[in-house]
Amino acid sequence: MKGRFGPYGGQYVPETLMSALEELEHAWLEARDDPQFQLELAGHRHAFVGRPTPIYAAERLTEHFAGATIHLKREDLCHTGAHKLNNALGQALLARRMGKTRIIAETGAGQHGVATATVCARFGFECVVYMGTEDMRRQHMNVRRMKLLGASVREVTAGSATLKEATSEAIRDWVTNVGDTHYIIGSAVGPHPYPQMVRDLQRVIGDEARDQYLVAEGRLPDVVVACVGGGSNAIGMFTAFLGDPNVRLVGVEALGRGSEVGSNAASLVAGRPGVLHGSYSYLLQDAEGQVAVTHSVSAGLDYPGVGPEHAFLKDLERVDYVAVDDMAAVAAFRLCTRLEGIMPALEPAHALAQAGLLAQELGPGGRVLVCLSGRGDKDMDSVEEFDGDGTG
Numbered sequence: 001m002k003g004r005f006g007p008y009g010g011q012y013v014p015e016t017l018m019s020a021l022e023e024l025e026h027a028w029l030e031a032r033d034d035p036q037f038q039l040e041l042a043g044h045r046h047a048f049v050g051r052p053t054p055i056y057a058a059e060r061l062t063e064h065f066a067g068a069t070i071h072l073k074r075e076d077l078c079h080t081g082a083h084k085l086n087n088a089l090g091q092a093l094l095a096r097r098m099g100k101t102r103i104i105a106e107t108g109a110g111q112h113g114v115a116t117a118t119v120c121a122r123f124g125f126e127c128v129v130y131m132g133t134e135d136m137r138r139q140h141m142n143v144r145r146m147k148l149l150g151a152s153v154r155e156v157t158a159g160s161a162t163l164k165e166a167t168s169e170a171i172r173d174w175v176t177n178v179g180d181t182h183y184i185i186g187s188a189v190g191p192h193p194y195p196q197m198v199r200d201l202q203r204v205i206g207d208e209a210r211d212q213y214l215v216a217e218g219r220l221p222d223v224v225v226a227c228v229g230g231g232s233n234a235i236g237m238f239t240a241f242l243g244d245p246n247v248r249l250v251g252v253e254a255l256g257r258g259s260e261v262g263s264n265a266a267s268l269v270a271g272r273p274g275v276l277h278g279s280y281s282y283l284l285q286d287a288e289g290q291v292a293v294t295h296s297v298s299a300g301l302d303y304p305g306v307g308p309e310h311a312f313l314k315d316l317e318r319v320d321y322v323a324v325d326d327m328a329a330v331a332a333f334r335l336c337t338r339l340e341g342i343m344p345a346l347e348p349a350h351a352l353a354q355a356g357l358l359a360q361e362l363g364p365g366g367r368v369l370v371c372l373s374g375r376g377d378k379d380m381d382s383v384e385e386f387d388g389d390g391t392g
């Protein structure tokens with residue numbers, strides 16, 4: 001069925017959005033297959049984002065774990081500090097092609113809001129970013145960045161005043177202003193065609209990494225590891241390797257303070273299927289089926305849902321999904337910073353923690369490739385707070 005990954009995905013939206021989603025799907029498929037659009041995208045990826053990002057041999061981390069060789073795909077070197085710009089850039093070019101003049105987005109930690117405000121400045125769009133009160137407090141620097149870039153940041157006070165509510169508010173805006181407005185969603189989530197379009201825009205990560213790894217090492221890695229919030233950096237990394245049966249794929253979710261409902265953000269590991277933000281996928285729910293509150297030390301993983309393609313890959317057992325807790329992620333953040341001189345974001349620090357375990361399990365001669373989705377300057381306060389009271 002159209003827009004489905006097995007039983008997952010779909011378009012669970014108000015009637016008023018159905019024609020907008022149809023228009024978007026049509027425009028995307030046309031743009032994706034247009035060599036002119038691809039040429040334009042490639043040019044901006046190079047000169048504006050800084051692609052291709054390198055792969056990096058993490059020699060001292062490898063030595064530390066005394067096991068498999070660890071490589072990092074350096075998405076932290078993208079302009080604005082994370083992979084999110086890959087998606088925002090592609091959707092901004094699409095919005096321009098569609099004749100839209102206004103762009104809206106939701107943001108949690110503020111990274112997607114900053115990426116969206118950045119492309120809006122670059123291409124001259126009016127920009128509105130929805131952000132929860134609580135996130136605005138925690139991520140004040142990103143609020144300032146967005147405002148300097150010319151975006152208006154709209155505060156969302158409902159519920160837990162975080163990403164889930166900001167997303168609902170952005171969808172409401174889109175329903176009202178769908179004529180002139182494009183909604184840039186920040187991960188491989190939401191109604192069709194978003195999960196597919198965001199994957200198509202992020203798969204540059206894995207396409208580059210696979211080629212680079214073959215050139216550098218003369219073979220493919222044994223395991224590829226990425227963190228999973230909504231799932232965009234992970235699906236971007238994994239897509240290139242799905243056809244390589246000998247490459248094991250591992251997605252790492254946030255176990256937060258532990259496995260009880262409300263203490264983590266591990267939708268695939270601890271959730272069950274349900275509908276959120278227009279799509280059917282794994283979802284963290286309480287005993288009554290209400291969307292659960294979530295916790296993670298890393299704001300970018302703190303979301304109760306996950307992209308539908310990951311739900312399907314889990315059921316197919318093509319990708320293993322595991323969860324790493326706050327304590328292990330913060331330890332990996334410190335370790336990578338001290339041993340490699342690379343401060344990772346707390347989100348990919350979850351992947352690095354798991355990569356250490358996998359490197360030990362595989363032993364010398366094994367090969368691990370990790371998606372380092374972003375840099376960690378934004379997380380220095382969170383790490384210090386976590387070390388201070390041990391709770392984050």
Ligand SMILES: *Cc1c(COP(=O)(O)O)cnc(C)c1O
Nearest residue numbers: 187229230231232233300347374
């Ligand atoms: C937002 C973010 C994530 C989580 O989002 P995905 O869609 O799961 O990739 C991971 N890493 C960084 C650095 C982020 O900013």
